[in-house]
Amino acid sequence: MAKKQYTDKELMQMAIDVMNKSINEPRPDGKVPPKVGAVLLFPDGRIETAFRGELREGDHAEFTLMERKLANENLEGCILFTTLEPCVERNPPKVPCCKRTTNARIKKVFVGIEDRDPTVDGKGIKHLEKHLVEVKMFDREFQRIIEQENKDFLKQALERKIEKEEEDLLSPIEIAIPNYDRSKLSDKALQKFIDEAKLDYKINDDHFLEYLSDFGAMEWDKDKKHFVPTGFGVLLFGNNPRAKFKNAVLKAHVTYGDEKIEPKDFDEALVLLPDQIEDWLKKVLPLAKDTSSFKRKDVPDFPTNVLREAIVNALVHRDYELAEAKCEIKIDTNKIIVTSPGKPLPAITLEELNSFEAPSLSRNPIITYVFSLMDYVEEKGFGMKTFKTLNKEYGLPIPKYTYKNPFLTLTFPRTTEAIKYVIDKGSINELNKDELKAFETFRSNKPVTKAEFVEYSDLATRTAERLIKKYVDLNLIKVQGSGKSTKYIINE
Structure with missing residues (x-):
């Protein structure tokens, strides 16, 4: 009798079902352990599963599966489905789950969600990719279930201070900037963050600086006895981010036929840009009559909320390590183009982006976290819901993502005929x-x-x-x- 053939979605659901059996050990320190489920698909169709704490209190799901259940079996050619990004650090002689996976020569892994704990936070996925493992993320519908079931763990993980980082995976913008201090940050930007995120802090309150350090925007300097902004802190809240990061700018260009509007650079702290960009769009886009109510009014002929979302995504998910590349928006009679430096992350395909159902994964989780608190983006995701509405709500063609090194480009046709500009x-x-x-x-x-x-x-x-x-x-x-x-x- 032939073995049952499983779809990826069935295996994702199976991993979630297993995850929900997790037995979380009591922690005297109040730390909430995650619920984790793991499913291993063998080449012959056989299935093995494990969950956190299944055989022994505190044991990780991947460890339980690969070392306690399948220690003497050849796992090469198997496909792993795990609801949480594999861990990166364990106290010796324990082996981190990401290394355990690559040691087993597993070449394809489906990951439910990133582990937001700063000791992991993308590094487990990077380890797998570095060892030539094909990494795919769970579909967004399953990610939402995992996030809901682990909401307490995820909340704590974001609040924990970074204790240790793997130097080979540490980005320069995560590191504290020497000779910088609180004075390099903009009061205007910090106050806007407090107001929009509804935080109960004053901008000069030490507790506020501690809060910024908890998610990686500041770092405590033990020698100088004060907080130092990290690269992320300067990008998000800096008085002059381009003094340190020359590429920290969105360059805007508008051309209508022979008419050219003065180019504009948006180069202040990132948290200030969304509102500034939206105000500018309302000024430069042609006006049309909105007749949806008894009182007619002039509105931009292209929905600014859609463009704002596209531009915010470009700023949040761009690769800030590409020193000379900058974000751009170009508007002409036929199309609107938004470019962002950096190719899509390996676990996200252009096909997924163009279906506007890209799984949740962020290149810059600290920026994403801040923008999510301010309701500028959907946390950890691309949040492209408005792109889907263009055809139905506005009678406009849907946009298209393309990639040509080093830029990810999103093109919005402004008319039906302009679809020709996005079909190659x-x-x-x-x-x-x-x-x-x-x-x-x-x-x-x-x-x-x-x-x-x-x-x-x-x-x-x-x-x-x-x-x-x-x-x-x-x-x-x-x-x-x-x-x-x-x-x-x-x-x-």
Whole structure:
């Protein structure tokens, strides 16, 4: 009898079911342990599972699975599903779970969520990738469940001060900046953070500086007996971030035909930029009449909330270690382009970005954390909900992500005809406006049946069939499956 074939989603759910059996040991220090579940898929379809504390109090799920249950078995070729990023540090002679995984020669790992504890916080994933392990994140729907079940652990993990970091994985912007002190930070930026995050602190309160140090924006200098801002602290709250980081700027350009609007640099503390950028967008975007109420009013002809979200994502998730590369926004008659230095993280694909369902993973967790407290982003995720609404709510085409070293670029077509600017195929020019509008159905990067295309496009069945054939003939979409299970997906 053939072994059962599992889908990735089924194994993600299985790991969560196992996670919920976790037996968390009592901790006299009040530290909340995480709930963790691990599932191992063997090449022949066999499944083995483990959860934290299953066989012995305090034992990690991966340790229980690989060392206590499967110590004498060959795990090469297995696929691991674990609900929490594998740990990086254990007291000798214990081996961290990330190293245990690579020692077992496991070459593919699905990770539920990042471990926000500063001693891990992405370093477990980096270790796996450094050892040529293919890392994928759980789908966002499962990540939300894991986060909810571990909310107390995650809250504590974010509050803990960094005790130890692996030097080979430590980013320069995580390190305290020599000869800097509190005076290098902007009172205006700090006060805005306090107000927006609804914190009960005064900007010159020592407890506030301790709070900033808890999540990595400051660091206590034992010799000088005062707090020193880290690179992240300067980027987020600095008086003049570009004095230390020349690339800490968003450069904005607007061109309408022969008309050019004066370029603008946004280079103040990061926490000040979202509101400044939104005010600028309202000034430079052409106005249209909003007739949704009895009283007409002038509004920008492109939704500023969508562009603000795109720009905030660019600032939050960019690679600040690329010294000469800068964020940019370019606006012209046909399109709006937002560029951000840094390729997508290995666990996130362009396909996932273009479906606007990218899993939760952040290159700069400290910036993401601060912006989430201020309600600028969805914590640890890309938060691209508004991108999905462009076609339905505003009648505008959805945007598209592309990557050309070293920039991740997001292009917003401003009209139906401007879709041609984001499809890298000459055959797109053979479509008229109505055919381009119907083509939007396939630009979600998800497989679509003929019936779904008819429903989404509101076309007659025969018209829809004719269009599908045309799209296929032009190599714009491709066929998946056959018979009743036939679906169509964009052909990138």
